[in-house]
Amino acid sequence: MISLDVTSLFGYAAIIASTFVALPQTWRMHVNKHARDVSLFTMVLLMLAQILWMIYGRLIGNDVVAFASVPAMFIIAIEMVMYYKYKNNR
Numbered sequence: 001m002i003s004l005d006v007t008s009l010f011g012y013a014a015i016i017a018s019t020f021v022a023l024p025q026t027w028r029m030h031v032n033k034h035a036r037d038v039s040l041f042t043m044v045l046l047m048l049a050q051i052l053w054m055i056y057g058r059l060i061g062n063d064v065v066a067f068a069s070v071p072a073m074f075i076i077a078i079e080m081v082m083y084y085k086y087k088n089n090r
């Protein structure tokens with residue numbers, strides 16, 4: 001059973017927020033078909049942060065923390081593919 005204490009609620013809110021942080025930028029690239037306003041460096045940092053959260057979660061034995069990063073990593077990976085697809089579009 002999931003514990004719904006205040007600490008857990010903050011944790012779940014953080015997981016949801018970090019999962020969808022890249023979604024608006026990804027959507028914008030999809031709609032506009034260009035990546036001129038997008039920072040590859042930011043995407044790389046976001047991916048690194050998610051990988052580190054996954055490693056940290058495994059090290060502390062918390063599967064929720066470890067695997068909460070997977071959807072965010074998927075979104076960021078899609079964003080990176082779109083970046084390379086649209087980076088030369090004007």
